[in-house]
Amino acid sequence: MQLLIFYILAFGAVISALLMVTSKKPVSSAMSLIATMVFLAGLYVLLDAHLIAALQLIVYAGAIMVLFLFVIMLLNVDEKEGRMAGNTILLQFGAILAIGLVFIMMVSLVKSGGTLLVFGEGADQFGTTKAVGKLLFTEYLLPFEIASVLLLAAIVGAVILAKRRIDDPDQKERIIPGHKG
Amino acid sequence: MVSLNSYLILGAILFSIGAIGVFTQRNALIIYMCIELMLNSVNLTIIAFSRFLNNMDGHVFVFMIMTVAAAEAAVGLAIIISLFRNKATVNVDDINLSKG
Incomplete structure (x- = not known):
C-alpha cells in the first residue's frame, strides 16, 4: 500500500516537473511547480515529516508561488519571451550534465543495494510539531x-x-x- | 516498505530536471522556478535521510532551507522587477549589462 502511494506521488512529481521545464508560458510553468510541491508534500507525509509537509504547502505552494504568480502577472511578459535557448551547445551541455548526474546517482545507488538501510521504527513523536519545535528552541x-x-x-x-x-x-x-x- | 534508495533516486531525477530547466529556459522567471525545484529535491533527500536514520535534525535543516528560499525568492523577484523596469525584458540572453 505504502509502495503504491509512493509510486503515484513520485510519478506525479516527475511528470509535473517535466511539464514545468518544457512549458513556454510562465503561468502554466508556475502551476506545474505548485503541483510538484503538493506531490512532494505527500511524500513528506509518507516519511512522517508532518510539520514539514504542512510548511511545504503553506510556505512554498502558498506564499512563495503566490509571490511568483503575482510578479508574472505584474510584469505581463509577452508570450514570445518564454522561448527556449537558441544556443544548441548550451542545450546539449545541460542535457549531458543532467543525464550524467542521474546515471552516476543510479549506478552508485544500485551498487550499494546490498546495504539498504531499513526503515527505522520511530517513536510516535517523530516529525510532529511538538518534537521539531522542541529541537528548534533548544539545540x-x-x-x-x-x-x-x-x-x-x-x-x-x-x-x-x-x-x-x-x-x-x-x-x-x-x-x-x-x-x- | 519503500527503500531509502527510491527516495534518493527521485530526488536526483527532480534535481536533474531542474538543472535541465536552468540550462534550456531563457525566461528569468522560469529559471527561478527551476532553482526552487532543485531546492525542493534537496529537501526531499534530507527528509528521507532524516527518517531512515531516525534523527530529527534534518527537519530543522529543511526548515532553514525553506527560510533561505523564501528570502531568496523575495530578493530575486525584486531584482527581476527592477531589471524589467530598466530593459523591458526578462530574457536572460538580452540582459548582458555586465558583459565586458
Missing part, C-alpha cells in the same frame, strides 16, 4: 534567531530593489508613458 536556538535576521535583511533588500525612484523624472516617464505627476 538550534541560535540558527533560528539568525534566520529571523536573514528574513529582515531580505525584506529591506526587496523593498530597496523594487521601489520606484521618485526623484528620477526620466525613468518615471518611461514606466508610465503619458502619466503626469
